[in-house]
Structure formats: structure tokens, C-alpha cells
Amino acid sequence: MRGRTMGPVLFACTSWCLLAADPVPSELRLPGVVVTLSEQVEVPAREAGVLLSLEVREGETVEAGQLVGQIDDRDARLLAARAEMELSQARQLAANDIKVRFARKSADVSRAELQRALDQVERLPKSVSKTELDRLHLVAERNLLEIEQAEVELQQLQMSVSLKEQDLEVARLKVERRKIVSPITGMVVQWKRRRGEWVEPGTPVVRIIRLNRLRAEGFAPATALPLSAMGREVTLKIELPGQPPLAFSGELTFVSPEVDPVNGQTRFWAEIDNPQLKLRPGQQGQLVIHPQRRLPPESPLDGPDRP
Template sequence: MKRILTWTLAIAAQISSPVAAADISVNSTLLKIIETVEVPAQQAGALDKVNVREGTIVDRGELLAHIADKEMELELVAKKAEHAIAQREAENDVNIRFSKKSLEVSQAELQRALDAIANFPNAVTQTELDRLRLLAEKNRLEIEQSSEQQEIAKLTANLKEAEAAITGERLAKHKIVAPIEGMVVHVFRREGEWVDIADPVVKIVRIDRLRAEGFVRSDEAAIGLQDRAATVRVSLPGSDPLVVPGKVIFVDPEVDPVNGDVRVWVEIDNADLKLRPGLRVEMSISTDEMADDAKTPAAAEVSVEK
């Protein structure tokens, strides 16, 4: 005979079922901008082109404005020509080859004189022999001198190449490019205006990714919210509420002494640009991982009596 089998199975199902836990509600949540950049001029000069205006969406590396650079272009041409000349000089080994040939001739002439003396002791005077030896030594030193001059020419070519590269970098700084993706919200200088180094030209804000910032209770912040999944709900006029997933990026280590709240940040994607910084939103942080930690894997034992 079975005894209360249904009752024991019900207990087992209750033990194995997950414990429901409510998500943490985040108070006073506001959408904010993650990145804002005021793009400066890196060279002084007159703006001969401004390619953007307020509201323009730009990609990273896109040309925003251009500073007149005709003089710098001519300087770069001159530097490249100087480098080409120095390179030709560094590759020119005519002097070395000529000195080697001269050494061969002087050594041959000296050897003939020595052979003549071996056969006829008075065939060549000592003065002439000294002159031939000096000439051979001179040609040998000329080879060393020509080799040294070629090494110096190589160093000069490297120097001219570096100078051309520096000029090229300075020329590139006449182009003002976007350091991030985003929207142009302010143009500080217009075409024809003069800018100095570090003067802001364009202001860009990143809007494809936003930060939802709000507050939770200090006891909720103490349970490890970092990297937890979050959900942001936005009520947009004339459309259904928008639900956007996110992730907790930052939990402030400081507790507000007045109300005991802790500030948290959640980053969300805004690829379709429907969300705008400054909107008040609703946000909650998932507690699924905490619920999983609270589960007890104890197994219920079912007994059957006959």
C-alpha cells in the first residue's frame, strides 16, 4: 500500500523550484551623455573649409574642418627633395671605387719599383721609393675617407627623411578630424576665421551609447551590482514604451549621507537614436543571479510503503 506519495512529490517540487526575487528598482534615473569632445585646432591658421554644422552625424576620423596649408605643402615638397638628394649621395660609391682603383695602381707601381731594386739595387732612388709608398698609403686612406663620407651621407639622408616626416605630421594637423562617432552640437569657428592652437572648433557628443544614472539603497548596493544586467524603460510620446537592456558599469563607493542612497551607472545602446540625453526613465537591475545563489540543491526523498 502506498502512503502519501502525492504529498512527498509536492514537497520535492517545492524544494526544487526557484525562489522568486523582485528586481531592484533604481530611483531618479536620468539619461546622460557618456562622451563629449570639444575638438581643438592643432595648428594655427585660417579655416578655409568647415564641413559640418550643428546636427551633423559624423564618424570617427571624418574630416570636420581644414586649416589653410599651402605654405606647409611647399615646405613638405622641399623636405622631400632634400631627402632625395641626400639619399642619392648616400648611395653614391664612385669615390670609394675610384680610391680602390687608385690603390691598386699605386701598389702595382710600388711593387714594380721593389722588383727593379731586387734586380738592380740602384734602379730606383730611395726618394722615389718613399714617394711610391706614400702614394699607396694616401690611396688607402682615401678609401677610408670615402667610406666615412658615405656613412655620414646615409645619416644625413635619415635626418632629411625624419625632417620630411615631421613636416608631414605638421601638415596632417591642418586637418581637423572627429575623434569619436557622434553628433555635432556646436561649431565654434566658421570658414575664414583664424584659429590658434588648442582653440575649440567643433563640439561632438556621442549619442549611439548613453548612460542611465540613478540611485539605489545602500543595502542593495552592497550585494554586488557591478556587471549585472539591467533594464531601462522609456515612455516616448505617441509610441509604445521602449525597453532597452543594459549593464551596470559603475557603483559609487560613496553613500549619500542625507538619504543613504548610492549612485549607479548603466550603459545602454542607442543605435537607432530614439533616446535623448536628459530623459527621465525607469530602470531596474536584475536579481536573477542572487536568486540562483539562494537556491538549495537539496533533493527530496520519496518513500513508498506497501
């Protein structure tokens, strides 16, 4: 009975172990891959207004964070200047504690007057009337309350400084939001709006594509390209008529876990370094997947930082 049950268990374990091992060929060549963009963006307007200037031309490269266009920001800059002056005024008022100091001095004087009257009554009981003593008590208590009132007003002025700082930050943000800034390093390939046109928030203004790193996509038999192949070094080979072959290094970054039930193929792509911009989207070539994994960018064996 025990011998009968061990067979299926060993078979299942063997099958599972083979799947878990997921062997990878020493080198795999995949023809017919297509070069595509790894990153592209249509930069939108963030505020409504007239597009005043286009800072770069189509075909020029830009850095991430670079200004590429400008929406009319004159009203926003005026509001920011006003907010800055209001903040300066609020800081001056918050630093002015004259009312607090005057209230404390007044309280000291009123307490001294009351104490002198009490001392005089102690020496000469009928020298100061009860009405006068009540008045002096009232003045002393009023001056104490005036100290509290002055301190509350000073705290409110100090709180207004924080509010004015936030107002200035909002005003400056509105100025910044009228700048059209590239979020990536790449090339400007299309202006979708022209100088002098009105744009609304969310309106695409310029299209920018990343070229220093592209993607090589294709399909391969799932049996030949396991999930464990991700992270391996690759070489993309491109042949052009009348020119020597070109080779570009990169890394296999994605192997789809899904397999087409009809042809048994799976989708993959690799990130390809293109520092000299010789590789172009739309080209086709052969991808060679090497057995070794690519070292991380921070490794000293990896050479210069990748773009």
C-alpha cells in the first residue's frame, strides 16, 4: 500500500521541482523585436491662460525640470507681490508688543495707587472714601484684563503671520503653475498648441519622448523564456542597409506571466540604453539574452551611471 502511494507523490514533487527550477538557456536569441518608447508624456497646461512663449523648438532635447513654455502669469505675479507685502506687514505687527508692555505698566501703576490708598486707610481709617477704594480696585482689575487682551491680540497677529505665509505660498504656486515644465529628459517632438492660443487646465501643450533609454518588445515561446530570466543582460542588434551593424546593451525587465493558449508565446520587453541616440523607435532587430544578470547602477563594476 505504501509503495502505491509513494509513486504519485514522487511524481508530483519531481514535476514541481522542475517547474521551480525554471532552467534558463545559456544564451537566447529572439529575432523580430521592435524598438518602442519606454517613456513619453504630453505635458498639459495646469492653469488657464494665453500661451505666451515656446522656449524650445521641436527636435530639441530638454532636461527634466526645464522650462519649455510659459502661460501669461502677470496677474499671478502681481498677486504674489501683494501677498509678500502683506506678509511683511503682518510680521511687523506681530513683532510689535507695545500694547502688552503698556498694559503691564498701567497695571503696575494702578496696583501701586491701590496699595498706597490701602496703606493710608490703615493709618487713617477715614482718609479715603469707600467709593474711591472701589474705583481703584476696578482700575487695577481693568488693567489686568487689558494685559490679557493685549496678549490675545498679539497672539492673533502672530497667527496671522502663518496665514499670510500660506497665502504667499499659494500665490507663488499659481505663478509656478503657469510654467510648462518637462517632467522627463527627452526630445520635444510636437507642439500641440501655438503661441497666443488660449489653453485650459489639462490641455496637452507639448509632447516629449525619452530617447536615451528605449524599449525592445517582442514575443517568445514561454518554454524558452521563463520568468526567472528577468534582470539578465541583453544585447540588441540592429542591421541597417549599407551600414555596419549596431549593438546596444540593456536589461530584460519584463516577462509576462501570461501565456497565449493558441501559440504558447509570452510577451517580454527589455530596457535598452541609447546614450548617443543612435537607436530609434520603430526599428527592428534581434535581442540576445545573456545568462548573467546585470549589475545595479551603483556597483563600481558597472562603469558610469546609466542615463
